[in-house]
Amino acid sequence: MRHPNDGTLRRLLDEPAGVADADRKHVAGCPVCLSELAAAQEDAAVAGAALGTDFAVDVDVDAGWRRLSSAVDDADRREATAVPVRRRRLGLRSPVVAAIGAVALLTGAGAAAAADWLQIFRAERIAPVTAPRAELAKIPDLSAFGSLEVSERPDLRKVADAGAAEQATGLSVPRVGRLPRGVTGEPAYHVVGQVSATFTLSAEKVARTAAAAGETVPPPPKGLDGSRFRFVAGPGIAAVWSQGRPLPALIVARATAPAVYASGVPFETARDYLLSLRVVPADVASQLRGFSGAGLTLPLFTSAQGSARSADLGGVPATVLASRDGTMAGVVWVKDGVVTAVAGSLSADEVLAVARGLRGDR
Amino acid sequence: MGLSPPRREVVRADLEQVFRTAYPRVVAVAARVLGSRDEAEDVAQEVFLAFGRSTVPAGEAPAWLSVAAAHTALNHIRSGRRRASREGNADGGDAVCPDVADAVVTRDERRLVRAALARLPRRQAVALVLRHSGLSYTEVAAALDISPGSVGTTVRRAESALRKELNRHASSE
Structure with missing residues (x-):
């Protein structure tokens, strides 16, 4: 043997x-x-x-809990005074939820046509940024680097049918050729208008965040302090087959891809500076840096505990996400400035089959 | 930009319950890496703060917390900042170490182990730390999302690499 x-x-x-x-x-x-x-x-x-410890790890749980409670209270107080808008409410429960969350994020926002705004980013593809959940949870959000003001909020609403959805958004509703086994009936249609938000970078906040992480701050590039970035996305459509379950059996969603407009320093300058502060976990930062260049790739944050892989949809590159336990999967891609996602309580093969069978390309 | 990862706004309701159950283990995992209870408790606080704002399902919390403790502790080694401050404190805090010479030797050994851990591939280092913290092969497999069959291989390689690193340093110093 x-x-x-x-x-x-x-x-x-x-x-x-x-x-x-x-x-x-x-x-x-x-x-x-x-x-x-x-x-x-x-x-x-x-x-x-x-790896042995020469002390008995007989920790004082009560003291630890008191310390944590006070840290949580402090953080809440800081946020109450420092964060002008609440954060986006996205769950990392599974990569699929993250995918749906990202698509939800993409929906909304006004056309940033003002003359002083230069379009610097329009997502043309999506690539996963994978890291252990613990690493993802450590990435500071934008409020750590400046202030974010949402000028157009998402206004998700249900509409009667596909025709009404098309009329409300100007997007063509993707039609499912053949429903996967176990998914039946007609979907409910939801639409969301454009969403936009403006982020103003604050050199002082950046310095404070870096100092809190024990990092020293290099001098910021000229013009960085106070430079503004405007995020615009949407409108969007979702067809949802929920069949009375807490998690929908199938969602087919489509939205105008997000764009970023800059006033002040170029987007890449701001991004490279923030990444250089080492407040973002190193492996995440290196993945983000890998997207540099044209700045056309939308990073989709997913936990390394699920799986993300690429697939080909008739020549268009797509990202397939599946939860570790195999109960949920999603596929997302960008074509002609439009993001489309298919997700649900399905296998990766099933969502891919639905994606390949979609009719009504934009 | 604009795509910071999903985070919850409010602290999860089950935080205290999970904390009281899992805190000793989280401190123990971090202590294996850092060799210091104070530092391990700092790491545990960081880990639970992140957990409190996460939407990790309660059933996955123990695995999530163990992996987070190992990663966060390994990050602390890499940054080196904690070590410098703690060692500074230890120098001035001889009252807690009856024998200063022993304390110095122990500290040097700790430094070698931490340096060696920092040079291991991250997955190997985490598997090694989790296994030596008493997690079963099945638990390590679940925590790292690898098959139970490959836990042994990963741990074996990590132990072999750790020993080589320690020998290399022992002979060069």
Whole structure:
């Protein structure tokens, strides 16, 4: 019989019951494996000693809780005074929710036509930025770097049918060719108008955020303080087959892709400066930097605990997201300035089949 | 820009309950990395603050918190700032160390272990720390989203690499 691999030998040291009987029997009578096992045991002992703590971790839970409560209160107080608008309410419950959340974010916003606004970004593709949840949760939001004012808020409303949705948004409603098994009936149609928000960068807030993270701040590029960025997205449409479940069985959504307009320094200058402060986890920052250049890629933040992969939809690159337990999946892509997403309590193959069968391209 | 990650606005209702159950383990995981209870408690506070504003399902909280503790502690090593401040404190705080020479030796060993951990591939380092914090293979697999079969391989490689790193430094110093 073949020798069990090094991982199996290692597990034999910790959890022999987790190793197959045949492997255990083999190792007991195999000098090669016994020698490997001894080496593994030595390395494990060294690691155990190195990682050992010379104090008993008998922590004071009550003291810890009092400290946390007070930190939470402090953070709430700071936010109450410093944040002019509430944050977007997006959940990281699963990558799919993040995808739907991102699409929801994209909906809304007015045409930024003022002469002093230069369009610097219009999403032409979407790429996932994956990191462990703990890393994502550590990224400061925009309020840590300046102030955000929402000038046009999302006004999601239900409309009677696909025709009304098209009329309200000017977008063509994607029609599903064939519904996946288990999804039946007619969808409910929702529309949302344009959404826009203006972010004003504050060098002082940036310095405070960096200092709180223990980082020193390099001098900001000329003109950065007070420079403004305007985010515009939408309008959007969603067709939802909910079938009485808490999570919809199927959602097909479409929205005008988001755009960013800058007044003051170029967007890339601001982005590179903020990334250089090291307040964003390094692996996330390097993924974001990878999008540099044309600035046409919309980062979609997803937890590394789900899965994200790319797919081809008749020549258009798409991102497929699936929750770890396989109960939800979504696919999202950008074509001709329009973002479309298909998601639901389905498998990745099922959402891809729906996406490939959509009719009524813009 | 404009795409900071999803965060909740209010602190989750189950924070205290989860904190009281999971705090000792989160401190223990961070302590394996940092070798200092004070620093580990700082990390635990950071981790629970992030958790309090997250929408992580309660059932996934233990795994999430363990991974977050390991990552945050490893980040602390990398930044080096905590270490400098703590070591500064230790120098002035001999009252807690009856034998100053022992304290210096221990501190140097800690420094070597932390430096070695920082050089391991992140996944290996996290798997190693979680395993040595008492998580089962199934729990480590769930926390890192890898198969239970590959936990042994990852831990084995991490231990072998850690030992090599420690030997390299021991012989070069």
